[in-house]
Amino acid sequence: MGRPPIDRRPNTFLAYWLTRTGMSNVELARAITDRATETGERGVATDESRVRRWLKGEMPRPPVPQLIADVISMRAGTPMTCADLGLPGPQGPANAGHPDLPWEASSTIGALTHIIRSEFMLPTTRISAEASTVHQGNNLLSPLQQWASAPSTTEASEALQARSGRIGMAQVEGIRAVTATFRDLDNRHGGALSRKAVIGQLDDAVDMLNTCSYTAATGRELFSAVGDLGSVAGWMTFDAGRHTSAQRLFITALHAASVGGDKGLGAHILQCMARQMSHLDHYEDALDLVALAQYGARRRLSPATTSMLASLEARFHAILGHLPDSERAAGHAEEAFTRVVPGDEPPHMAFFDAAELSATLGVAHQIAAKKSSGPDRLRRAEQSVLLLNRAMESRPDHRVRSKAFDHVGLARTHLAAGELDGARQETEHALALFGDIGSKRVADRLVELHDETEPFQRGQAGRKMRELISAALS
Template sequence: MGRPPLHQQPNASLAYWMRRCNISNNKLAHLVTKRGADQGVTGLGTDESRVRAWLKGSVPRDPVPRLIVEVFSAESGLDLTFADVGLPGEDGPIGPRTPWTRAAALAALIQITRSQMMLPDTRTGPEAAQVLTGDQLLAPLQEWALAHPTNSQGPAPGASRRVGMSDVEGIRQITTTFRDLDNRHGGVLAPSAVLAQTQTVLAHLKTDTYTEAVGQALFSAAGDLAGVAGWTLFDAGRHANAQRTFVAALHAAAEGGDRRLGAHILQCMARQMSHLGHVDDALDLVSIAQYGARRHLSPATTSMLAALEARFQAILGRIDDSEAAAGRSLAAFDRVNPADEDPHMSFFDAAELQATLGMAHQIAAKHLAKGTARTRHVRLSADLVGAALAARPDHRQRSRAFDHLGLARTHLAADDVDGAAEEATHCLQMLGTVRSRRVTDRLGELYAEAEPVAETAPGRELRERIHNHLAAAG
């Protein structure tokens, strides 16, 4: 029957293709057996029960995965890969151990965008369970610090068209538009549109002709756009897909020789790891970004990475280390000139810095007993997050929702239940236009933190409103 994966999960990709091609369990078993027999493969014994096992996550023995890919390629009329049907094979799936070469970077981007476009939406726990952690993730990514563009030639002359820097600029403008939409409305509705645009960029890389300089710029632009796709997937709660997309984006950034973009993608991955509770991994990702781009970091990127370090250290209860990192972040931010920063760093303004450090102080307060030290951290948190909320530009709606939640949690830390309820109400009122699974997750944390005050009238009302929203959100 085959070997089950270490953490067996249902094969959603295989189920998708069976539905798309209108193939039942019995029909798939028959088609695989027949194709094998046509190729001289005997003794497969494939039946309906084995197909059910594959759908549950069991991995069939060779050569069955290849036969399954061939069956669905023939039935769909598409050139599918092992990854497309959710099975291991010579073409994937893409992960941290992908070689740091131009061909591998392009293959990673093509494979991840195609498979994401084909998969139905997922937004529940199994996605998070598939995320790589620890050495499985970190050890291969450390090689990014040594990766360089391979300087291979682009497609041969005679390709469909020649691409220039004006095309690259057009891609970057589209990426800016998608970033703005994500900031205004959250990532839940955006992944398919961003991935579809990424496929268009990949068509340039795969079929057009260009100079080496334009090729590197194209890879950088593709990596930036794929990074936005990964971010929207993360915001939508599609964590395993987001991580794979981030890795593909990092490979593209490396092939584009863009160290600053690589550091930015790594900090996105760090935020995801922290969100999922893998805080040590988050810190290691920040360290990889700081080391790998050490000669290229702009002041804003330096400040951002140190601010994240401050937050992650606070989560781990290392208050002194957190405050030291916050000091480095503030010092670097004093040197920021927005005109010199890359477009992907436009989000990191004074408000973002204040919100990040404000949350670090709020988290630090929770590690301390009642007293002057706790009071100091609570006050600093309220001041910083409040200042961030006041300074947020109108288009940063999801960030404003997070700011309201941050203030609510800070008020709870100060035993101000009325203040917490008021800020949570502001957040809930925004969720008609902001669709973000991350905001929903943070609401769940606020619900849990409010349990000690559940017997008070404002505490009970706060929890009821959050509960009703979470129930409606599914």
């Protein structure tokens, strides 16, 4: 009783939950038949061979998918949807991972739970498929506009009702300590290696939101801490090339920050999203996300956050060819950074130091150099080299991925100035660091560098660069 899909593949989702719940094929078949009887569904008789066919990819017809979801939900002790089990039917919490998610606590918890569960089951998809399904344009920006005015809703949250224990600030500080640890791992090794581990920690943290009681004040801090941990999970997922999953994590992390009333963290998450959209060549969206962060957190922006957003604005304006706007934003970024007092900045802003500012503005000048000509091109290229060298000289040792980006940036700047030997040397430095990290973003930048060397491939230096990059990426 079923139909094979056009491209039948083993149902790894269903297999995962059978293993997790400890159910055999025979037990599942018997439980489905019993559940059908309970719900008044006639003519449903399932046996072990049918379950085996489902696991191989055959799709059961309604009402069987919902019966399977009911049975496994009861056995697992957590609500399951047909989509969670790789079956046709209801797709889970409304708008989970979509920008148009209600700005309140219970929806945020439900969406986080759904996304985390999906992360543990989904096989890795190709980057191109992931990138093609991210939300963009008005589909992304319009729902997020509400972030600027959405109030904290912990006072009205059902999560405040006592269920299985009470938590306080000690548990919140524990989440923050774990978040700091994963940030450090991401900086040292890239996002691919620890991505699933941080999502596992996020799962535990969301469980606290969903099952424990806490005061309104603790609830706000807890949602903020979960939002920050979610932003790290989103960043690692983005770095691993899982773009749709990363965007879902960013959006729900933004909702958690909003429920917690943490506008500064919300601005940080929006700049993460802006970087992702820029990486995917959606530059107007990237600029709009920066503007939304600046507006929504305008009364809560620390000097470092103000400087960071302005430096990104300078980069995105340069990409779009708005060179006067880029220079103006760069000046704003430098001015704001003079007011930074490191001890007064929130933990999520620790990454934005003098090196990061120099690197971001250095790339902005590099991009502007490519869009300029004559003396202006040379001036911008020289400024880019100065800033990127300054960034590398002051980078902490553990910021390995950032150093790799710096070397790639310098190589691209040398190319823009026609300095092939310098470009080749910086490429070699970047590739040496690339071998120590797992980062799809660095790989993507290396591909861009490879493409930019095409006009120089007849010369020895240009040909050598292309060979080195090809060998490293293959």
